[in-house]
Amino acid sequence: MKIYKFGGASVKDAAGVRNVASIIAKEKNNDVLVVISAMGKSTNALETLVNAAFKNDKSASSILKDFIESHNQLLDELFEENSFIWTNEVRNLFLELECLIDNENLKDDYDFLYDQIVSFGELISTRIVSAYLLSQNIQNQWLDARNFIITDSRYRDAKVQWEETERVVTNRLKPLAAKNLIITQGFIGKGESGETTTLGREGSDYSAAIFGKLLGAESVTIWKDVAGVMNADPKKFDNTVLISELSYNDAIELAYYGASVIHPKTIQPLKAANIPLYVKSFLNIDQPGTKVSEFSKPLSVACKIHKSNQLMLEISTKDFNFIVEEHLKQIFEALSNFKVRAHIMQNSAIHFRCVVDDKENKHLPLVNYLTEMGLNINVIENLELLSIYQPEAISTEEVSKFGKIIMQQNMGNAAHFVVSK
Numbered sequence: 001m002k003i004y005k006f007g008g009a010s011v012k013d014a015a016g017v018r019n020v021a022s023i024i025a026k027e028k029n030n031d032v033l034v035v036i037s038a039m040g041k042s043t044n045a046l047e048t049l050v051n052a053a054f055k056n057d058k059s060a061s062s063i064l065k066d067f068i069e070s071h072n073q074l075l076d077e078l079f080e081e082n083s084f085i086w087t088n089e090v091r092n093l094f095l096e097l098e099c100l101i102d103n104e105n106l107k108d109d110y111d112f113l114y115d116q117i118v119s120f121g122e123l124i125s126t127r128i129v130s131a132y133l134l135s136q137n138i139q140n141q142w143l144d145a146r147n148f149i150i151t152d153s154r155y156r157d158a159k160v161q162w163e164e165t166e167r168v169v170t171n172r173l174k175p176l177a178a179k180n181l182i183i184t185q186g187f188i189g190k191g192e193s194g195e196t197t198t199l200g201r202e203g204s205d206y207s208a209a210i211f212g213k214l215l216g217a218e219s220v221t222i223w224k225d226v227a228g229v230m231n232a233d234p235k236k237f238d239n240t241v242l243i244s245e246l247s248y249n250d251a252i253e254l255a256y257y258g259a260s261v262i263h264p265k266t267i268q269p270l271k272a273a274n275i276p277l278y279v280k281s282f283l284n285i286d287q288p289g290t291k292v293s294e295f296s297k298p299l300s301v302a303c304k305i306h307k308s309n310q311l312m313l314e315i316s317t318k319d320f321n322f323i324v325e326e327h328l329k330q331i332f333e334a335l336s337n338f339k340v341r342a343h344i345m346q347n348s349a350i351h352f353r354c355v356v357d358d359k360e361n362k363h364l365p366l367v368n369y370l371t372e373m374g375l376n377i378n379v380i381e382n383l384e385l386l387s388i389y390q391p392e393a394i395s396t397e398e399v400s401k402f403g404k405i406i407m408q409q410n411m412g413n414a415a416h417f418v419v420s421k
Contacts, residue, residue, distance in 0.1 A: 001177060002027065003220040005035040005186060005208035010223055010282045011125055012040030014077035017132055023223070023285055025138055030181040033211055035145075036129055037186050037204040038121025039074070042067070046118045053101050053117065054110050060101055068094050071124060078132050086131040089142075093124050111155035115188075115198045119146075122185035122204070130183040140181040148173050149189035149210060151197045157339060158189055158197035160210060169214040177215060184211075205263035209277075213269035220275060222262070223282040228290035229254070229261050232304035243303075244288065245295045250389075251277070257387040257414065258305045258343070267292065303389040307343070310385045311358040312407070312418060314378040315370060316351050323352050330373055338366040343385055344409055344416045353407065355385055355418055380406075386417045 004024070011017050024034060038046070045067050052060035071090070079086050097120050100106065106113050123144075130142040150165045151158035176182065186204020191197040199206050205222055212220040227242050229251075234240045246254075248271040255264040261279060270277050270292075280289035315331060317323065331352055335342055340363055342354035356363055358381060367377045384402055390413055399405060403419035410416075 001031050001033065001215055001217045003033050003035065003208050003212040003215070003217045005204055005220065005222045006037065006282065007204065007222070007224060008037045008040050008042065008125075009225045011036060011129060014074055017074075017078060017129055019282060020129060020223075021133055021136055021138065023282060024133065024181070025136075027181075030139070031178075033177050033182040033184065033215065033217075034129075034140075035184055035186040035204055035208040035211065036122065036126045038118075039071070039125045039128070042071075042121040042125070043118060043201075045070075046121050047114070049101070050110075050114045050117050054107055054113055056107070064098065064101055068097075071128070075128065078128070079135060086135050087128075090124055090127045090131070093120060093127060096120075109155070112195070115155045115158075115196050119185075119188045119196045119198060122187050126183050126185050133181075133183070138181070140183050141176060143173070143176070143182055143184045145185040145188055145207060146190040146196060148184075149199075149207065151189040151191055151199070153191035153193065153195065153197065155191075156198055157200045158191065160189070160199070165210065166214050169211070173211075174215060200263075200265075202260075202263050203265070205266040209266045209269040212275050213273045216273070217275055219278060220270060221278040221280055222266075223280055224261060225281065225283060226261065226279075227281050227284070227287055228279045229259070229292075231301045233260075233306060236306050237304055241301055243290055243299070243301070245297070246290060246292045246299075247295045247297075248292060250299055251292045253389055253414070254303055254305065257389060258307045258385070259303070262292075299390045301390070305387045305389070306402070307357075307385040307387075309358045310343070310355050310383040310418070311363065312353055312355050312380040312383055313363065313367070314351055314353050314380065316376045316378075318374060318376050322349050323347060327375065328352065330375075331370065334366055334369055334373075338362070338369065340366050343387075344407075344418070346407060346409060355383065355407070358383075380420075382421050384419050384421065386419065388415045388417075389413065 006020050010020055049063045052063055075087050130140055133140050148168050150161045186207035187198055189197045208220050229243045230240045231243055232240045248267050252267045255262045277292040278289055281287055340356050342356055345354045370377055386399055386402055399417045403421045405417050405419050407418035
């Protein structure tokens with residue numbers, strides 16, 4: 001069995017859906033499970049909808065209307081005749097989403113509401129692709145991933161309950177996948193009380209890896225709009241090159257530092273089961289792309305990863321005493337409790353510094369909490385983080401092109417530079 005994962009860019013319009021169908025059709029024996037993300041920028045639109053609904057903003061209805069109309073336009077392009085035959089399930093999902101927006105009982109917990117609403121992007125996209133495949137006489141079975149990916153109830157970053165998930169996949173999904181082409185969703189799961197959860201932004205890659213490991217797949221292929229894993233973003237760096245092969249460990253390091261091509265959690269399940277991962281272009285399917293496996297040859301090129309929208313939290317005691325173990329315990333517990341991930345950290349006698357994403361003001365509750373705990377917090381905004389993996393080829397001059405270096409950290413096979421614009 002093979003696992004295919006298609007991201008939002010691959011199904012952003014009718015031409016994309018037709019192209020995905022042509023790729024799937026090449027697998028004649030139907031021994032494929034296909035994981036599909038929300039279409040195009042649907043997740044962004046649904047996030048805007050969540051924000052409006054949570055605030056009871058009147059704009060929620062118009063945002064929802066635009067979301068539905070964009071998908072209806074796609075349906076009209078894909079199903080020119082007798083569209084009602086193929087699109088009934090999609091229309092039902094639109095109605096469910098409308099009812100969800102109107103339910104005042106769900107608006108007490110932002111993260112909970114987020115998961116219930118944003119998950120519709122994947123549910124709708126997979127229904128559309130499944131229906132289109134059927135209209136082209138490509139038999140398939142649509143399945144709800146929430147019936148198989150069992151998680152805890154940590155909304156927006158749910159943790160997979162591996163034993164229960166493995167039991168359900170083995171007993172219920174494996175027999176179906178052995179007989180049918182399966183179309184299902186990435187990113188979503190089911191929590192402890194049966195509610196919808198999500199695995200974190202861009203979590204569809206992780207879903208593909210979960211299915212791959214538990215189904216004993218021969219391979220997992222992530223189809224992207226790029227040729228494979230590059231050593232840097234071509235939009236930000238010159239002379240980038242394709243990396244044809246990567247070891248699991250190198251891929252994990254690159255994903256951890258922020259390489260956007262592979263989701264950070266994706267590699268570990270595949271490494272545990274020794275399942276190769278391929279990153280290939282859905283625009284040029286004959287290109288070899290990148291293979292991630294036990295390949296052990298060291299990287300011959302430095303990999304450069306750039307993250308914008310960063311901020312630094314500079315933490316000290318109010319009396320400027322030393323930062324000691326007790327303070328570090330408070331800081332790390334707070335980072336965990338408020339779900340703020342520190343990309344890099346640096347500790348001196350009187351300061352603890354960490355760099356985090358500047359997104360949705362998620363750092364503010366953390367800052368308020370640490371302030372109440374008696375610590376001084378200085379927030380430095382408008383920063384960028386440049387991480388260099390296998391950094392022997394990097395120069396300070398090249399880093400300085402991004403701005404003034406205000407913090408640097410060397411960690412053997414990696415170097416990090418925090419720069420202000």
